[in-house]
Amino acid sequence: MFDILMYLFENYVHSEVELLVDEDELTQELTRAGFHQSAIIKALSWLEHLASLQESDQPYLCNHDQHSFRIYTQAEMEKLDVECRGFLLFLEQIKVLNVELREMVIDRVMELDEPALILEDLKWVILMVLFNVPGNESAYEQMEDLIFEQPDGRLHS
Numbered sequence: 001m002f003d004i005l006m007y008l009f010e011n012y013v014h015s016e017v018e019l020l021v022d023e024d025e026l027t028q029e030l031t032r033a034g035f036h037q038s039a040i041i042k043a044l045s046w047l048e049h050l051a052s053l054q055e056s057d058q059p060y061l062c063n064h065d066q067h068s069f070r071i072y073t074q075a076e077m078e079k080l081d082v083e084c085r086g087f088l089l090f091l092e093q094i095k096v097l098n099v100e101l102r103e104m105v106i107d108r109v110m111e112l113d114e115p116a117l118i119l120e121d122l123k124w125v126i127l128m129v130l131f132n133v134p135g136n137e138s139a140y141e142q143m144e145d146l147i148f149e150q151p152d153g154r155l156h157s
Contacts (some may be wrong), residue, residue, distance in 0.1 A: 001113045002121060004035050004043035009128055029103065039113075046111055050132050053104050070102065079109060084122045096139045096146075105129050123147050 007030070023044060029109040030040045080088070088105065097105065105126050109117060117125070128145065130140040145147060 001042045001046065002038045004039055005031060005046065005128065006124060007033060007035070007123065008043070008047070009131075042113065049111065050104075050108055050129065053133075068099070075116065076106060076110065079112075079114070079116055080106070080116075080122065081116065083119050084117060087119055087122065091143075094142075096130075096142050097126070099131060101133065101136070101139070104133070130138065 014151070026044070027037075027040050030043075031037065037042075067085075070089075072080065088097065088102055092102060093100075105122075108129055109122065111123070114121070123143070123146065127140065127143050130136045130143055147153055
């Protein structure tokens with residue numbers, strides 16, 4: 001399922017091709033690309049749920065103190081190792097993510113079929129979330145820089 005999400009993100013977002021095809025056309029294209037029907041359905045459902053998270057009348061989570069500390073559940077810790085959780089905290093500290101966006105990322109991570117995510121995969125999920133939530137263009141650009149422009153393996157200069 002994650003491979004399908006990456007395929008769609010790379011082929012439609014980064015290629016600047018508009019994603020105006022209907023679900024049937026998209027399913028056919030993904031099938032031709034070699035993806036299995038069940039994984040395609042799960043990936044499209046994942047994307048629909050991502051879109052629905054930002055359409056609600058209220059923020060994803062309300063009334064959170066911006067200085068609160070996130071306690072992860074056992075299932076979240078199994079899917080997001082220490083490096084991934086540390087990276088999420090780092091992104092909050094440099095204001096790429098706020099509390100609501102962090103929770104949207106965790107929500108989307110937990111819905112992936114992967115038993116555990118590596119840091120590189122988490123970065124792509126974060127990019128997908130930032131891309132889909134209006135008003136986060138600057139954070140999206142910062143995240144792109146963190147993914148694509150890491151001189152000497154450093155996250156910042």
